[in-house]
Amino acid sequence: DAGVIQSPRHEVTEMGQEVTLRCKPISGHDYLFWYRQTMMRGLELLIYFNNNVPIDDSGMPEDRFSAKMPNASFSTLKIQPSEPRDSAVYFCASTPAGIYGYTFGSGTRLTVV
Protein backbone atom coordinates (compact mmCIF):
# COMPACT_ATOMS: atom_id res chain seq x y z
CA ASP A 1 0.00 0.00 0.00
CA ALA A 2 1.56 3.28 -1.13
CA GLY A 3 -0.40 5.35 1.36
CA VAL A 4 -2.01 8.68 0.57
CA ILE A 5 -0.17 10.32 -2.29
CA GLN A 6 -0.05 14.06 -2.73
CA SER A 7 1.46 16.10 -5.52
CA PRO A 8 3.36 18.26 -5.93
CA ARG A 9 5.46 18.19 -2.74
CA HIS A 10 6.43 21.81 -3.18
CA GLU A 11 4.81 24.57 -5.20
CA VAL A 12 6.00 28.14 -5.61
CA THR A 13 3.73 30.43 -7.55
CA GLU A 14 3.12 34.09 -8.10
CA MET A 15 0.19 35.93 -6.62
CA GLY A 16 -2.84 35.75 -8.89
CA GLN A 17 -1.94 32.42 -10.45
CA GLU A 18 -4.11 29.33 -10.27
CA VAL A 19 -2.80 26.49 -8.10
CA THR A 20 -4.02 22.89 -8.18
CA LEU A 21 -3.10 20.40 -5.49
CA ARG A 22 -3.70 16.70 -6.04
CA CYS A 23 -4.43 13.74 -3.80
CA LYS A 24 -4.80 10.01 -4.30
CA PRO A 25 -6.38 8.37 -1.24
CA ILE A 26 -5.87 4.81 -0.10
CA SER A 27 -8.02 2.40 -2.05
CA GLY A 28 -11.16 1.45 -0.17
CA HIS A 29 -11.18 4.48 2.11
CA ASP A 30 -14.60 6.11 2.14
CA TYR A 31 -13.56 9.51 3.48
CA LEU A 32 -11.13 12.10 2.16
CA PHE A 33 -10.11 15.25 3.99
CA TRP A 34 -8.20 18.38 3.03
CA TYR A 35 -6.34 20.27 5.77
CA ARG A 36 -4.22 23.39 5.84
CA GLN A 37 -1.45 23.91 8.40
CA THR A 38 0.25 27.18 9.30
CA MET A 39 2.19 28.36 12.30
CA MET A 40 -0.41 30.99 13.10
CA ARG A 41 -3.60 28.97 12.74
CA GLY A 42 -2.39 25.42 13.28
CA LEU A 43 -4.23 22.56 11.56
CA GLU A 44 -7.48 23.60 9.86
CA LEU A 45 -10.01 21.29 8.20
CA LEU A 46 -10.99 22.78 4.87
CA ILE A 47 -13.40 20.23 3.39
CA TYR A 48 -14.16 16.55 3.49
CA PHE A 49 -15.82 14.02 1.22
CA ASN A 50 -17.67 10.78 1.85
CA ASN A 51 -17.95 8.43 -1.11
CA ASN A 52 -16.85 11.27 -3.41
CA VAL A 53 -19.59 13.62 -2.17
CA PRO A 54 -18.61 16.84 -0.34
CA ILE A 55 -20.05 16.66 3.18
CA ASP A 56 -18.73 19.75 4.92
CA ASP A 57 -16.96 22.65 3.22
CA SER A 58 -17.45 25.16 6.02
CA GLY A 59 -13.70 25.41 6.50
CA MET A 60 -12.99 26.61 2.98
CA PRO A 61 -11.75 30.13 3.57
CA GLU A 62 -13.42 31.84 0.63
CA ASP A 63 -14.66 31.43 -2.91
CA ARG A 64 -11.14 31.35 -4.25
CA PHE A 65 -10.88 27.81 -2.90
CA SER A 66 -12.64 24.87 -4.51
CA ALA A 67 -12.29 21.10 -4.17
CA LYS A 68 -13.50 18.21 -6.26
CA MET A 69 -13.48 14.45 -6.05
CA PRO A 70 -14.48 13.11 -9.46
CA ASN A 71 -13.89 9.50 -8.45
CA ALA A 72 -12.83 7.38 -5.49
CA SER A 73 -9.13 7.56 -6.34
CA PHE A 74 -8.54 11.25 -6.98
CA SER A 75 -9.23 14.66 -5.49
CA THR A 76 -8.08 18.18 -6.24
CA LEU A 77 -7.92 21.40 -4.25
CA LYS A 78 -7.76 24.50 -6.40
CA ILE A 79 -6.97 28.06 -5.44
CA GLN A 80 -7.78 30.74 -7.99
CA PRO A 81 -6.45 33.39 -7.76
CA SER A 82 -3.77 32.60 -5.21
CA GLU A 83 -2.63 35.13 -2.60
CA PRO A 84 0.45 35.27 -0.34
CA ARG A 85 -1.71 34.49 2.72
CA ASP A 86 -2.53 31.11 1.15
CA SER A 87 1.06 30.04 1.78
CA ALA A 88 0.86 26.94 3.98
CA VAL A 89 1.28 23.19 3.99
CA TYR A 90 -1.80 21.46 2.60
CA PHE A 91 -2.48 17.90 3.72
CA CYS A 92 -4.81 15.29 2.34
CA ALA A 93 -5.96 12.38 4.51
CA SER A 94 -8.22 9.39 4.04
CA THR A 95 -9.93 6.88 6.30
CA PRO A 96 -12.42 4.04 6.16
CA ALA A 97 -15.72 4.46 7.96
CA GLY A 98 -15.75 3.40 11.60
CA ILE A 99 -13.29 3.60 14.46
CA TYR A 100 -10.16 4.03 12.38
CA GLY A 101 -7.85 7.00 12.35
CA TYR A 102 -6.74 8.91 9.30
CA THR A 103 -3.79 8.23 7.07
CA PHE A 104 -2.18 11.50 6.04
CA GLY A 105 -0.22 12.29 2.92
CA SER A 106 3.17 13.97 3.09
CA GLY A 107 1.66 17.34 2.26
CA THR A 108 2.17 20.04 -0.35
CA ARG A 109 4.15 23.08 0.77
CA LEU A 110 2.66 26.04 -1.10
CA THR A 111 4.46 29.36 -1.29
CA VAL A 112 2.73 32.27 -2.99
CA VAL A 113 5.04 35.19 -3.72
Place this chain on the structure above:
Amino acid sequence: GDSVTQMEGPVTLSEEAFLTINCTYTATGYPSLFWYVQYPGEGLQLLLKATKADDKGSNKGFEATYRKETTSFHLEKGSVQVSDSAVYFCALKGGNQGGKLIFGQGTELSVKP
Protein backbone atom coordinates in the same frame (compact mmCIF):
# COMPACT_ATOMS: atom_id res chain seq x y z
CA GLY B 1 -19.86 20.26 20.13
CA ASP B 2 -17.06 17.79 20.54
CA SER B 3 -13.65 19.22 21.43
CA VAL B 4 -10.13 18.28 22.47
CA THR B 5 -7.84 20.27 24.76
CA GLN B 6 -4.11 19.61 25.05
CA MET B 7 -1.51 21.08 27.34
CA GLU B 8 0.33 23.96 25.79
CA GLY B 9 3.86 23.60 24.61
CA PRO B 10 6.62 23.70 23.98
CA VAL B 11 7.65 20.96 26.36
CA THR B 12 11.41 20.67 26.78
CA LEU B 13 12.92 17.58 28.38
CA SER B 14 16.32 16.01 28.76
CA GLU B 15 16.98 12.64 27.18
CA GLU B 16 15.70 9.71 29.30
CA ALA B 17 13.21 11.91 31.17
CA PHE B 18 9.60 10.86 31.74
CA LEU B 19 7.04 12.40 29.41
CA THR B 20 3.41 13.27 30.01
CA ILE B 21 1.32 15.29 27.58
CA ASN B 22 -2.15 15.94 28.92
CA CYS B 23 -5.24 15.62 26.76
CA THR B 24 -8.86 16.02 27.80
CA TYR B 25 -11.94 15.84 25.67
CA THR B 26 -15.61 16.72 25.51
CA ALA B 27 -17.85 14.45 23.47
CA THR B 28 -21.28 12.93 23.38
CA GLY B 29 -21.51 9.19 23.24
CA TYR B 30 -18.43 7.00 23.11
CA PRO B 31 -15.70 8.46 20.92
CA SER B 32 -12.55 6.77 19.73
CA LEU B 33 -9.34 8.55 20.82
CA PHE B 34 -6.06 8.95 18.98
CA TRP B 35 -2.58 10.37 19.29
CA TYR B 36 -0.79 11.55 16.17
CA VAL B 37 2.85 12.61 15.82
CA GLN B 38 4.29 15.04 13.30
CA TYR B 39 8.04 15.07 12.81
CA PRO B 40 9.61 18.19 11.28
CA GLY B 41 8.78 18.53 7.60
CA GLU B 42 6.47 15.53 7.54
CA GLY B 43 2.77 14.72 7.68
CA LEU B 44 0.91 13.47 10.71
CA GLN B 45 1.33 9.80 11.58
CA LEU B 46 -0.97 7.75 13.76
CA LEU B 47 0.91 6.91 16.96
CA LEU B 48 -1.71 5.00 18.94
CA LYS B 49 -5.42 4.74 19.52
CA ALA B 50 -8.07 3.47 21.95
CA THR B 51 -11.66 2.79 21.04
CA LYS B 52 -13.40 2.22 24.37
CA ALA B 53 -13.12 3.11 28.04
CA ASP B 54 -10.11 1.66 29.91
CA ASP B 55 -8.41 0.62 26.66
CA LYS B 56 -4.69 1.32 26.59
CA GLY B 57 -3.09 2.22 23.28
CA SER B 58 0.65 1.73 22.94
CA ASN B 59 3.33 2.08 20.30
CA LYS B 60 7.08 2.83 20.21
CA GLY B 61 7.22 3.05 24.02
CA PHE B 62 4.35 5.55 24.17
CA GLU B 63 1.15 4.73 26.05
CA ALA B 64 -2.22 6.36 26.65
CA THR B 65 -5.24 5.07 28.57
CA TYR B 66 -8.83 5.99 27.71
CA ARG B 67 -10.27 7.34 30.98
CA LYS B 68 -13.97 7.98 30.62
CA GLU B 69 -14.44 9.08 34.22
CA THR B 70 -11.96 11.93 33.78
CA THR B 71 -12.51 12.35 30.00
CA SER B 72 -8.77 12.13 29.48
CA PHE B 73 -6.27 10.40 27.21
CA HIS B 74 -2.84 11.49 28.46
CA LEU B 75 0.23 10.46 26.48
CA GLU B 76 3.16 9.01 28.44
CA LYS B 77 6.61 7.63 27.76
CA GLY B 78 9.00 6.41 30.38
CA SER B 79 12.26 7.53 28.76
CA VAL B 80 12.28 9.97 25.87
CA GLN B 81 14.93 10.17 23.19
CA VAL B 82 16.13 13.06 21.04
CA SER B 83 14.38 11.36 18.11
CA ASP B 84 11.01 11.83 19.87
CA SER B 85 11.21 15.58 19.27
CA ALA B 86 8.06 16.36 17.30
CA VAL B 87 4.58 17.83 17.60
CA TYR B 88 1.97 15.56 19.19
CA PHE B 89 -1.75 15.87 18.44
CA CYS B 90 -4.57 14.36 20.46
CA ALA B 91 -7.78 13.68 18.52
CA LEU B 92 -11.20 12.11 18.85
CA LYS B 93 -13.66 10.60 16.45
CA GLY B 94 -17.18 10.73 17.80
CA GLY B 95 -20.06 8.56 16.77
CA ASN B 96 -21.90 11.53 15.31
CA GLN B 97 -18.97 13.08 13.44
CA GLY B 98 -19.45 11.17 10.22
CA GLY B 99 -15.83 10.10 10.08
CA LYS B 100 -14.40 13.47 11.04
CA LEU B 101 -11.54 13.67 13.56
CA ILE B 102 -11.49 16.55 16.04
CA PHE B 103 -7.88 17.56 16.75
CA GLY B 104 -6.32 19.34 19.67
CA GLN B 105 -3.99 22.24 18.96
CA GLY B 106 -0.83 20.14 19.18
CA THR B 107 1.99 20.08 21.73
CA GLU B 108 5.57 20.56 20.64
CA LEU B 109 8.11 18.34 22.38
CA SER B 110 11.81 19.11 22.30
CA VAL B 111 14.23 16.57 23.77
CA LYS B 112 17.78 17.72 24.51
CA PRO B 113 20.76 15.35 24.69
